[in-house]
Amino acid sequence: MEILKKRIIEDGRVVGKDILKVDSFLNHQIDVRLYNEMGKEFLELFKDEKITKILTVEASGIGIACIAAQYFDVPVVFAKKTESSNLDSDTYESQVYSFTRAKTYKIRVSKRYINKGDRLLIIDDFLANGKAVLGLMDIISQAGATLAGVGIVIEKGFQEGGKILREMGVNLKSLAVVRSFEDGRAILD
């Protein structure tokens, strides 16, 4: 997606060896116009998949999931990361290891909101090691629902998540793929 790639090159900042900071438009400050273009692109990519619901995980996936859901005209469900007294006790759960935070956390979705007949599109802002997507897929599988696709804003192509998911046969589409970093700049596919 050219408009996104251009934005990553212009406004993304590379910190250290392999951290791409896109917090000026993607995951801290949000350029909602750009989100709308991304939402339309997700619809274009998955329009034949009969999506009934979009699934994401808090926090930074929620915005793009909601904006994209307008084009699909379906609800969003976001998995919760922390044990909260306000969450239903009757939940599907999965464990996710975060390399960024070097710890395992639990993600949970109330059993009320994913059903057998659902065809889910997982949307998230980043794909690196794929652990969060695999956790969401585990939850979809527990619910007996169907994974219809995975839409990612930025895939870190030098990490293993994309390879793992594609080898599993997952219908994965990324709007931009970062292949490597050279001289403090992101090199995109």
Added chain:
Amino acid sequence: MEILKKRIIEDGRVVGKDILKVDSFLNHQIDVRLYNEMGKEFLELFKDEKITKILTVEASGIGIACIAAQYFDVPVVFAKKTESSNLDSDTYESQVYSFTRAKTYKIRVSKRYINKGDRLLIIDDFLANGKAVLGLMDIISQAGATLAGVGIVIEKGFQEGGKILREMGVNLKSLAVVRSFEDGRAILD
């Protein structure tokens, strides 16, 4: 806002003494059509305030902030709750006490994304004790920016947040106010 009040009465579930669960449409599963109606209503309420940016806090404020931002045609900034290696070290910070979780957490916003000239609209899904909004106001004040308004989806009118903010002169508007619970049902203003 009638459509929201109707939805709270029909689909909200009261758990225990004072927990209103609206996770079927507001903060776990999201009814994006309803979010759009709420976004338009926020524009109607704050259209004369020359809003330059919408500020919220992760996680459940992000969706409605993004949807509303489309109508204002401004960016969203969401405060982060956890210390993250991906967040800029140069941040405004504030402490927020959560009664739900019975602990204090830190919220942070990069100094890059709130500026002196900004007129901010704070948007959040719930207002109870007002601690999260007060933390966001503290950050706006540190940045030397202007608080132009606070838009809340559901205010718990029997808790003190609304009273505190209105007495401070804050331009606070709530789309629905829960006055009390009676026989397991929410009583709305």
